[in-house]
Amino acid sequence: MDNRSFDEYAEKYDEWFLKNKSVLASELALIAHSLKQPGRTLSIGCGSGLFEMLLKKEYNITIQEGIEPSESMADIAKKRGMSVRIGTAEDTIFGDQEFDTILFNGTPSYITDLEKAFTHAYNALKSGGYIVVADVPKESSYAMLYNLAKTTGSWDHDMLINIRPEFSYPIEFVVSANWRTTPEKIELVKKVGFQNLEFAQTLTTHPLYSNDRSEQPSSGYDRGDYVTIRAVKP
Numbered sequence: 001m002d003n004r005s006f007d008e009y010a011e012k013y014d015e016w017f018l019k020n021k022s023v024l025a026s027e028l029a030l031i032a033h034s035l036k037q038p039g040r041t042l043s044i045g046c047g048s049g050l051f052e053m054l055l056k057k058e059y060n061i062t063i064q065e066g067i068e069p070s071e072s073m074a075d076i077a078k079k080r081g082m083s084v085r086i087g088t089a090e091d092t093i094f095g096d097q098e099f100d101t102i103l104f105n106g107t108p109s110y111i112t113d114l115e116k117a118f119t120h121a122y123n124a125l126k127s128g129g130y131i132v133v134a135d136v137p138k139e140s141s142y143a144m145l146y147n148l149a150k151t152t153g154s155w156d157h158d159m160l161i162n163i164r165p166e167f168s169y170p171i172e173f174v175v176s177a178n179w180r181t182t183p184e185k186i187e188l189v190k191k192v193g194f195q196n197l198e199f200a201q202t203l204t205t206h207p208l209y210s211n212d213r214s215e216q217p218s219s220g221y222d223r224g225d226y227v228t229i230r231a232v233k234p
Helices: 004-008 010-019 021-035 050-059 071-079 114-124 141-152 182-191
Strands: 041-044 065-068 083-086 099-105 125-135 195-202 226-232
Touching (some): 010 050, 010 071, 021 099, 041 114, 114 125, 125 182, 182 226
Parallel strands (some): 041 099
Antiparallel strands (some): 125 226
């Protein structure tokens, strides 16, 4: 993908989450639920390090290492105490059996060759280590709205008036994304060798209302607009 949007609009990323505090709280609770004593963790596409900072503050979960293609985003994450390597998920070798957990939080939609990225993650995990894949599924209400905005090129199209959230995800990030269904990601996770998949979900109300209150995660992936897949390397 083209990383220029994230370089040019890095501050908009945090601004969107901070305006959508209940959405942020719901997603944060889901990530914390899916990490479960993560040990040494690498965050792929850590962005500004916002989630990592809040996971430490609110859940005492420490993630100090990340990979991020956007230098502007990485600079913010470094100021928040993370050690960040500049690179893409496809082209960066994460290591060899170094990590207990590898987290893809909201990044699969921005990774072109997801199978290659998952293969790197598999190789970098210790035996018994976990991959955690979190994203907006293509079949979800949020992704349907995003794809409509992407097609029209704007949140201001007549078809989106009165159904878009008050604080919509920046269009610069929407047009850069390529959402995949949860079954597509399941297939890739299994293909590279991961086993014992577990699923959790949040944001189960329409995007117009999902910021009204925060949610606790529930199991499955059949109704959530943000879903995690957790799987183990045997």
